[in-house]
Amino acid sequence: MGFENEHIVMLPFMAQGHLIPFLALAKQIQQRTNFTITIASTPLNIQSLQSTIATSSNNNTIHLAELPFCSTDHGLPQNTETTENLPLNKMVNLFAASLSLEAPARRLISGIIETEGRPPLCVISDVFFGWANDVADSLGTVNVSFTTGGAYGTAAYISIWLNLPHRSTDENFFTLPGFPERCRFDISQLHPFLRAADGTDYWSRFFQPQISLSAKSFGWLCNTVEEIEPFGLDILRNYVRLPVWSIGPLIPREALKNSSTLDVSVSRQRAGKKPSFPAEKCLEWLDSHGSDSVIYISFGSQNTISETQMKELAIGLEESGRAFIWVIRPPIGFDMKGEFRAEWLPQGFEERMNKSKQGLLVHNWAPQLEILSHKSTRVFVSHCGWNSVMESLSQGVPIVGWPLAAEQAYNSKMLEEEMGVSVELTRGVQSKIVGEEVKGVIDLVMDESGKGGEMRKNAAVIKEKIRASIRDDDEEKGSSVKAMDDFVAVLLSKRQESSKSSNSIVSN
Numbered sequence: 001m002g003f004e005n006e007h008i009v010m011l012p013f014m015a016q017g018h019l020i021p022f023l024a025l026a027k028q029i030q031q032r033t034n035f036t037i038t039i040a041s042t043p044l045n046i047q048s049l050q051s052t053i054a055t056s057s058n059n060n061t062i063h064l065a066e067l068p069f070c071s072t073d074h075g076l077p078q079n080t081e082t083t084e085n086l087p088l089n090k091m092v093n094l095f096a097a098s099l100s101l102e103a104p105a106r107r108l109i110s111g112i113i114e115t116e117g118r119p120p121l122c123v124i125s126d127v128f129f130g131w132a133n134d135v136a137d138s139l140g141t142v143n144v145s146f147t148t149g150g151a152y153g154t155a156a157y158i159s160i161w162l163n164l165p166h167r168s169t170d171e172n173f174f175t176l177p178g179f180p181e182r183c184r185f186d187i188s189q190l191h192p193f194l195r196a197a198d199g200t201d202y203w204s205r206f207f208q209p210q211i212s213l214s215a216k217s218f219g220w221l222c223n224t225v226e227e228i229e230p231f232g233l234d235i236l237r238n239y240v241r242l243p244v245w246s247i248g249p250l251i252p253r254e255a256l257k258n259s260s261t262l263d264v265s266v267s268r269q270r271a272g273k274k275p276s277f278p279a280e281k282c283l284e285w286l287d288s289h290g291s292d293s294v295i296y297i298s299f300g301s302q303n304t305i306s307e308t309q310m311k312e313l314a315i316g317l318e319e320s321g322r323a324f325i326w327v328i329r330p331p332i333g334f335d336m337k338g339e340f341r342a343e344w345l346p347q348g349f350e351e352r353m354n355k356s357k358q359g360l361l362v363h364n365w366a367p368q369l370e371i372l373s374h375k376s377t378r379v380f381v382s383h384c385g386w387n388s389v390m391e392s393l394s395q396g397v398p399i400v401g402w403p404l405a406a407e408q409a410y411n412s413k414m415l416e417e418e419m420g421v422s423v424e425l426t427r428g429v430q431s432k433i434v435g436e437e438v439k440g441v442i443d444l445v446m447d448e449s450g451k452g453g454e455m456r457k458n459a460a461v462i463k464e465k466i467r468a469s470i471r472d473d474d475e476e477k478g479s480s481v482k483a484m485d486d487f488v489a490v491l492l493s494k495r496q497e498s499s500k501s502s503n504s505i506v507s508n
């Protein structure tokens, strides 16, 4: 398009699951438009983005700006600037602390205005940063909210927070404003702190105003694809009554090609995290297993399960006799960064799995996208974080859901009820699950003839829709490419309108 002197400022929430898609969005906008993009965040997050950008190519105009932040000022452990490894009881502190970024963000944008002589084209802020609307308004630009979740999950999440519908019923289920009757939600799909929320607690006092402010943005960007979430997008658009541009999937383009295995360098280009186990080794391990034979298990960047659940999951996996890669962290209640203790697993489990090559335990962090795009990977046991969902479906890998927090249970519900690509094993860290149930679900999804085969077929259709959405050639442009072009065109025409009206004020 070539509007090289435009500038966009991006403000991600401080969590890997948000930083990764924000950086991917920045790269996508930059590649399409040549705009200057500044991503602003706290110093440690900027450091981690810096190391990511340093290892990837094509990053000339992504600037990084530090917003001063001291975690201990907010009751957080020292040097804690993301949700990763943060105990649940401190999570709310991080959300509350994010409000302190408003003043430095304002200073940053004022500085840009001073240097460039006009405001940035827009601010793109996380849905959790509703305050960015005030900043943008008062500095003569507009704020666009970016939801790193999917359309259905985001709509459910915001409607539940804004309405707390479970508080006005004695039943275990409830209907949700914005959703049709048939989509009944269950109280067990809510995280315990949301179950207890009543509008006066810390969580409500953060989420309700921030989400309400975000609902006043100029528009929303959503990391989904029009053709895979028509129902969710209808709900979200009706609910926020704003333009919603579906610009997903925010996944490196290399992972969306029809070629085979992904280059291992991709994992080094994603928000500064280094796999704790060499990517090459994981891929070698996968190479040594047959096509469509391996189960991949991971609970995202910030979650883990309980000790008893961990043991039962291990028992079920072992008894299933299927090959698996499991990204494993200390169980809930223990330091997630701490040393892993063998006692959390059945006796001799890891040695047995290593010896027989049935299972590979990757402690802490694995090269997820490479694993999902490997031909040996057959199914993903996932907490249903939205990045994981998009990564899995973009590779046609069906899901076994084990949602733990945030909007994951609504994603899991949508994947099962609307898309037919998933089956839920259990939910939360308090549920009782036994090895036999784990084995039962694994047998079900690995069975080509029954439900497992159906899920796989459906996932293959979704994969094609995702890949079609980014098509960009002379014959055809995919829906996500068109949405991105439309988003940029709308902002540019808004810019033109406002400069026309300020010129006419001057000439009057």
Ligand SMILES: O=c1ccn([C@@H]2O[C@H](COP(=O)(O)OP(=O)(O)O[C@H]3O[C@H](CO)[C@@H](O)[C@H](O)[C@H]3O)[C@@H](O)[C@H]2O)c(=O)[nH]1
Pocket: 015, 016, 017, 018, 020, 147, 148, 149, 298, 299, 300, 301, 302, 303, 327, 364, 365, 366, 367, 368, 369, 384, 385, 386, 387, 388, 389, 391, 405, 406, 407, 408
């Ligand atoms: O060992 C690992 C673990 C994670 N990842 C990557 O980290 C990201 C994790 O994102 P996601 O699957 O969305 O999980 P969370 O980190 O839990 O994401 C948070 O942010 C998401 C987007 O808003 C929400 O959908 C989730 O509920 C919320 O917990 C993905 O890109 C993964 O590929 C790895 O590369 N290796």
